[in-house]
Amino acid sequence: DTGVSQDPRHKITKRGQNVTFRCDPISEHNRLYWYRQTLGQGPEFLTYFQNEAQLEKSRLLSDRFSAERPKGSFSTLEIQRTEQGDSAMYLCASSSSGATEAFFGQGTRLTVV
Amino acid sequence: AQSVAQPEDQVNVAEGNPLTVKCTYSVSGNPYLFWYVQYPNRGLQFLLKYITGDNLVKGSYGFEAEFNKSQTSFHLKKPSALVSDSALYFCAVRDRNSGNTPLVFGKGTRLSVIA
Numbered sequence: 001d002t003g004v005s006q007d008p009r010h011k012i013t014k015r016g017q018n019v020t021f022r023c024d025p026i027s028e029h030n031r032l033y034w035y036r037q038t039l040g041q042g043p044e045f046l047t048y049f050q051n052e053a054q055l056e057k058s059r060l061l062s063d064r065f066s067a068e069r070p071k072g073s074f075s076t077l078e079i080q081r082t083e084q085g086d087s088a089m090y091l092c093a094s095s096s097s098g099a100t101e102a103f104f105g106q107g108t109r110l111t112v113v
Numbered sequence: 114a115q116s117v118a119q120p121e122d123q124v125n126v127a128e129g130n131p132l133t134v135k136c137t138y139s140v141s142g143n144p145y146l147f148w149y150v151q152y153p154n155r156g157l158q159f160l161l162k163y164i165t166g167d168n169l170v171k172g173s174y175g176f177e178a179e180f181n182k183s184q185t186s187f188h189l190k191k192p193s194a195l196v197s198d199s200a201l202y203f204c205a206v207r208d209r210n211s212g213n214t215p216l217v218f219g220k221g222t223r224l225s226v227i228a
Contacts, residue, residue: 004156033215042117042203042218043157056215091156100145100164100207102216104156 002026004105006092012111013082020078021108025094032075033102034067035091036060043091049075082112115140117204117219125225126194134189134222136204146187147205147216148178157203163187174198194226 005024013019025032030051035043046065048056051072061067064082069075079086089109093102116139126132138144145164149157161172168180178189187204201223205216 006156035215040220042205042220045215045217048215093157101147101159101162103159104149106156107154109154 004092004094004103006090006105006108008108009106010109010111012113015084015112016081018078018080019082019110020076021090021092021110023075023077023092023094023105025074025092026096026103027073029094029096029103030072031095031097031102032069033093033095034075034077035093037089037091037107038087046077046090079110082110084112086110087112115206115208115214115217117206117217119202119204119219119222121222122220123223123225125227128196128226128228129193132189132191132194132198132224132226134202134204134224136187136189136219137185138187138204138206139185140206140208142208142210144187145207145209146178146180147207148172148176148187148189149203149205149218151201151203151221160189160202194224196226196228199224199226 007022032049034046037043045058047067049069064080067077089107091107093104095102118137147162148160163170163180171177201221203221204219
């Protein structure tokens, strides 16, 4: 499969726990994006990498959220001290330089109980 | 700032009838415009885009969209709807002059095609 891959697909965690999600982009894509989608809403931008550099962060990305892309390939998104309001679908997308559209993974659905 | 409005939360259409899903946008410069589709518990799937050139853009699964600069609209259309087209549709925009900034999405429109 050569698409964007996200792991896990589903995560249930207790409030206050830390969680980490992984995204593997399409192999030749140097740009990687994280979005969050809640019920009844469109995807909301969280952060964006070009290669290993994190170029932009949304105000939605509180200090409990951190993202990395250490070697410019896969990326991780960590949420510390999860809250019920963090329950959402977390989507990863990637694109190549000069491309306009981004290609999305299947998402990780987080439920905080 | 960029924004997208999808004025209809839900669109219902009979199978075989034409469908339209509306989208209007706001950018400070010229837009790149996109449509994505989302099936239940899945990520977003790219349908089509407008970059430049012809205002009528054709995409996957028989969908097309028409860019109208004066009305700042990019409505999605299909001449004959299928039950399998039932899904959530998202319009997205990026300002062409602001580099590779992330896409900004609308809230989505749920399309229901009834047999």
